[in-house]
Amino acid sequence: MILRNRRRVAEKLLVSCEVRVHRILINFPTNIGDTILALPSLDLIKGSYPQAKITAIATSNTQDFLKRHYFLDEVVLYNKQWPLREKIRFCLSLKNKYQLIVDFKNSLLPIILGVKRRTPFIRRKRFFSKIHSKDRYINLVAHLLKEKRVKKGEFFLEEGEKKKWDSLELNKAIFVATSSRSSLKVYPQENLREVIASLSKKFLIVLIGEKEEKDYYQGVSLFNNIINLVGQTTIFDIYYLLKKFALLLLSVDTSILHLGSYLNVPIVALFGPTSHFQFGPWSDKSLVLFNKEIKCRPCELSTCKFNYECMRGINPQDVVKAVLELGI
Missing domain, CATH: 3.40.50.2000 (Glycogen Phosphorylase B;)
Structure with a gap:
């Protein structure tokens, strides 16, 4: 009986924890080709957290592309050529805003922002392992998914x-x-x-x-x-x-x-x-x-x-x- 009650409490805590994911940050790849390869992962994330607001970090190559995606509520620009002071200011602007971070670039950003629910940092050799890039991105987010429900994304056209x-x-x-x-x-x-x-x-x-x-x-x-x-x-x-x-x-x-x-x-x-x-x-x-x-x-x-x-x-x-x- 005690064990059963503990299990119920644990399940309630897990549900309440998941409900708190109302803002998600996604650091997308640098170019459009790799960003398209990451779209199936975005579909899975939105399927697991349909009510969450999603912010995308984009480069100058992908900014306009991502701005037209229906799942993305905000797109912010990052430039790796920025001076250190500008990079620090950028990271500070993201601090304490998100409950979940997905980093398709495999950088230290999720660790810097101190978000517990995040994609792991993987050694470069393992990150670029010989599997399909689309599947590599899906594997990266798999542990963050509540369920593998796909919500297919769309792009806006006039x-x-x-x-x-x-x-x-x-x-x-x-x-x-x-x-x-x-x-x-x-x-x-x-x-x-x-x-x-x-x-x-x-x-x-x-x-x-x-x-x-x-x-x-x-x-x-x-x-x-x-x-x-x-x-x-x-x-x-x-x-x-x-x-x-x-x-x-x-x-x-x-x-x-x-x-x-x-x-x-x-x-x-x-x-x-x-x-x-x-x-x-x-x-x-x-x-x-x-x-x-x-x-x-x-x-x-x-x-x-x-x-x-x-x-x-x-x-x-x-x-x-x-x-x-x-x-x-």
Whole structure:
């Protein structure tokens, strides 16, 4: 009887403790790609603490992106280039405000702020272990979850923005994002030309990417059945387009790939120097293609002495076959 009463008291204390979590601080990764990989963890956190107000710490790269997320009540900017005095002032401004802290950067911030309910500080080697980055972030927050209930997040778009894209009638299109800021990740233009020449006979193809990538897509934009939106979209536009119109996404390792995975769009992913085990698609329907003849991949390097052979060696016909194999 005494043991049973103690258990009831402990359960009541636990519940009362959890109720006190009404403000949560989340330190998001530095770039948009990694931030998208952290979104499934944000969904779990909001699912466990639906009434809590969430503040996000963002960089200049992610600030505008996070400001449009419905789950985030406040976004504050942090710059690692600030002088020490400014960093101290920033930490003091966060002191005694939050009952739970999630730190996707694996910094000392949760310890500095003295919050007991927090993600642990993990040695760098263990933090960057060889599991998918999305799962690494989920593992980081797992012990903080009351229950693994997913509350799917959304990004805010103006009605005018939605109507603009709706007017194009892009239903059941294949979206293509095979360029990248890193030249090592880019699928060669001549290979892409073969892929598009084949797929455009059967499907509507939508090209997406940054304005700096216009020249890359020049050779395929003149095929029939092509909509060229390169340089005309924001990440929020791409979010809406993929969510509403994508039959499939053909992509290299970019933030667009991660966004497509988050939206559970069928994906054919082309991987070269980076690891598909850590950064590959996680959609229910996805295929990863890479050059199996190259033993040096994934090298994770910023330069290549083998003429980008890991990407060049991905056969265009294999890409077309993979697209058709997904059952679209």
